[in-house]
Amino acid sequence: MLTNGLQMDTAGSWVIKTSREVRYEIVETTGLLAPENPELGRLHDGQESKGKRLVVLDHAVDRLFGEQIRTYFTANDIAVDYLTLPAGDEHKTLAQVELIARRLNEIGTYRVGTPPIGIGGGVLQDVVGMAASLYRRGIPYIRVPTTLLSQIDGGVAAKTGVNHDGFRNRLGTYAPPPRTLIDRRLIATLPERQVRSGLGEALKMALIKDPVLFEVIERYGKSLVAERLQDSSPETSVDQPGRIVTHRAIAGMAEELENNLWETELRRIVDYGHTFSPIIEMRALPELLHGEAVAMDCVFSAVLAANRGMLSDDELGRVVSATCGIGLAPSHPMFCDADLLHQALTDSVRHRNSDQHLTLMNGIGSTIFVNDLTYSEIKRAAAQMSDLLDVQPDCLTAQASDEAHVEVPRARDASDASVGNPDASGATSSASTK
Ligand SMILES: NC(=O)c1ccc[n+]([C@@H]2O[C@H](COP(=O)([O-])OP(=O)(O)OC[C@H]3O[C@@H](n4cnc5c(N)ncnc54)[C@H](O)[C@@H]3O)[C@@H](O)[C@H]2O)c1
Ligand SMILES: [Zn+2]
Numbered sequence: 001m002l003t004n005g006l007q008m009d010t011a012g013s014w015v016i017k018t019s020r021e022v023r024y025e026i027v028e029t030t031g032l033l034a035p036e037n038p039e040l041g042r043l044h045d046g047q048e049s050k051g052k053r054l055v056v057l058d059h060a061v062d063r064l065f066g067e068q069i070r071t072y073f074t075a076n077d078i079a080v081d082y083l084t085l086p087a088g089d090e091h092k093t094l095a096q097v098e099l100i101a102r103r104l105n106e107i108g109t110y111r112v113g114t115p116p117i118g119i120g121g122g123v124l125q126d127v128v129g130m131a132a133s134l135y136r137r138g139i140p141y142i143r144v145p146t147t148l149l150s151q152i153d154g155g156v157a158a159k160t161g162v163n164h165d166g167f168r169n170r171l172g173t174y175a176p177p178p179r180t181l182i183d184r185r186l187i188a189t190l191p192e193r194q195v196r197s198g199l200g201e202a203l204k205m206a207l208i209k210d211p212v213l214f215e216v217i218e219r220y221g222k223s224l225v226a227e228r229l230q231d232s233s234p235e236t237s238v239d240q241p242g243r244i245v246t247h248r249a250i251a252g253m254a255e256e257l258e259n260n261l262w263e264t265e266l267r268r269i270v271d272y273g274h275t276f277s278p279i280i281e282m283r284a285l286p287e288l289l290h291g292e293a294v295a296m297d298c299v300f301s302a303v304l305a306a307n308r309g310m311l312s313d314d315e316l317g318r319v320v321s322a323t324c325g326i327g328l329a330p331s332h333p334m335f336c337d338a339d340l341l342h343q344a345l346t347d348s349v350r351h352r353n354s355d356q357h358l359t360l361m362n363g364i365g366s367t368i369f370v371n372d373l374t375y376s377e378i379k380r381a382a383a384q385m386s387d388l389l390d391v392q393p394d395c396l397t398a399q400a401s402d403e404a405h406v407e408v409p410r411a412r413d414a415s416d417a418s419v420g421n422p423d424a425s426g427a428t429s430s431a432s433t434k
Contacts (some may be wrong), residue, residue, distance in 0.1 A: 022261060024103075024176040026156060026250065032144070032183035033068040034073035043115065044140060044178035050113030052079040054103055056128050058120030064189050069119065087123045090286055092163045094171065100131035106141075115140040115177075121147035121194075122290070124155040126172070129160030133175030143180040148187050148198025148229065149291050152205075152249035155180050158261050167347075168278040174262055184246055185398040188228050192327070193289065195225050196393075199326040200291030202249040204273040204298050207319065209256075211365035213248040216241050218318065221325030222394070248333045266352045267369050272359040273298040273328050279344040280334045289333065295328040296335050299388065303381040304373065305360040315364055325391045331388035338379040345373065 008014055029039045043049055055073070057066065062084045073080045083103050085096055104116060118141060120127030125143050132141035145155035161172025187195070199217065206214035217224070221243035227233060229242030236242065256270045277297035281288050288296075299320060306316040323330045334340055349356055381427045 005345075009384065022176065024158075024178050024180070026180045026181045026182060026254070028184075030183055030185055031033045032181055032186065033072055034067060035072050036072070038076075039181050040072060040117070040144070041078045042179070043074045043113070044142075047073050047113060049078065050110050052081055052107045052109075054098060054100070054107055054109060054116040054340040055080045055082050055086045056116060056118045056120070056124060057082065057084045058124040058146075059084060059274075060087060060189075061120045061124075063308055065146075065186070070229050085120075085124060085127070087121050088286060089123060089163060089168075089281075089290065092123045092126055092161075094162050094164065097131045097134065097162060100128060101135050104131065104135050109135065109139065111136055111139060115142050117142040117144060119144040119146060121145065122150035124153050125150050126159075126161050126169075129175055129177065130162060130171075130173055132177070132228060133160055133173040138175060141177045143177045144186075145180065146186045147183065147190060147194055148246075149194070150198075150199055151184070151187065152246055153201045153253060155182060156250055156253040157257060163282065165416070166282055176261070181251070182246075184229060184242065187229050190228055192225055192228075195228050196327040197289040197291030199224060199245070200273075200295035200298075200323075200328055202245050203326065203328075204270075204294055205249045205252045206268045206322075207298055207302070207361055207364060208272045208359065208367050209365055210248055210252055213245065213252070214322065214364055216244050216248075217326060218322045221322060222327070225327050266355065267357045267359075268415055269359050269367050271348075271357075272301060272361075272367065275348045275358055276335070276341050276344040279347060280332070280340065283340070284332070284334060292328055293332075295323050295326075296330065296332055296385075298339070299323055299330040300335050300381055301386055302361055303361070303384050304377060305362065307377060307380060307384075310360060310362045310368070311364075315361075318364065319361075320388065320391065324391060327393045329393050330391055331385040333389065336382050336389065338375070338382040341382055342375055345378070 006014055029037060031037050033042055055069065081103070083100065085091065109116065115129060116132055118125050122145070125145055128141060129143070132139050142276035143155055145151045158174045158176035159172060160175050164170035202213065203217055206217055220236060221324060223233060223236050224245060226242055227242065229234060229245060231237050231240045231242040237241065253270065256268070260268065273294040275297060277293040280291060281293035285294070302311055302316055302319045305311045306313065320330050345356065356373055358370050358373055359367045360370055363367045
């Protein structure tokens, strides 16, 4: 039987097949808040604004840039209303999403012509994005990330989300905004600790696929933090490590996402640093920032790789030194707790549909996936993480020297290798991304 061309198959069901092209842009600009810069007010696809738009700010952004932002919209005669929200992962909740949805409704947001604008860090972007993706089953929104982490990571990605029941991003959607605006100058006001946290994600990208980025981080770690990636000193203005780090990290992320935006392929090298850290980050909240926990996971995973002979002692030392060089601690007591790490892996295995799909480095800038990590390997690496508790961040000078790298103590071979695989799958699958 034919109904508008849709034919019932022989089993007696209708199959609806459709596809939608997804295109979103990440626009780099400077002077984003200058009234003469059209980017902030511009709609996607050349659309005209039809009514009032909601501008959602995080508290710090409102305090630092609120006046400039209000001047911008007034000067450009763009009708907007404002909502200011707290940042920090403890505020990444469904309640914040509901609050945004309520305000979108109150101001009469249209289906397409009045996309809300989120100006703030990764937490604000995740809640604004989730609210927009749920409001009227999905409206476009504009993303203006203002932390390093959100500019190079979440600002490139398609995901929104909130923490729920003690789990990171347990509720969320895939909903990339049509436009993301990046102005590196906006991160000049970040507290140093937030810069360090953002560099944790850049380090992850370097370790999995970009040895050039790794060398820049290794060499300029300390000045990147001190100058908040603004390339402001004579030393950095020529080589521009700040520009290189943001560009290469964004490009690396975009490249990885383009072919796997909806994560139908569960083996994702960008999950490096995100296997063991999610539960630890939530347990430690608010002690550990996202990038801080990610960097520790990167080091832990590097120790696992070194114990398998996939990283040399020298390479492992460089990973730890680079981590310290950007002012991040390589370890934490929770990363020495084998049972907690095992529990974190078990949750990641569920997320990856019952496989470990664990990304391990196979040299700096290269990875393989493994599915056979055992509890004894976790235990052995956790013991080595105890030794790293004494290694302090900031242990390098601005110009890292060859002799400055840190020796990572080798733990004795674990004698309890029979404890077995946390998910008991045992099989090894490796996909070289070299
Ligand atoms: N959606 C994704 O794909 C994705 C990817 C990576 C990270 N994330 C999420 O991002 C979150 C972390 O983001 P974050 O590190 O930006 O944290 P955050 O949003 O909490 O911001 C960190 C702090 O910086 C302040 N701040 C923001 N901009 C500032 C500025 N220009 N100057 C001074 N202070 C400023 C904020 O008020 C906050 O206090 C986590 O929840 C993480 O899960 C999401
Ligand atoms: Zn992350």
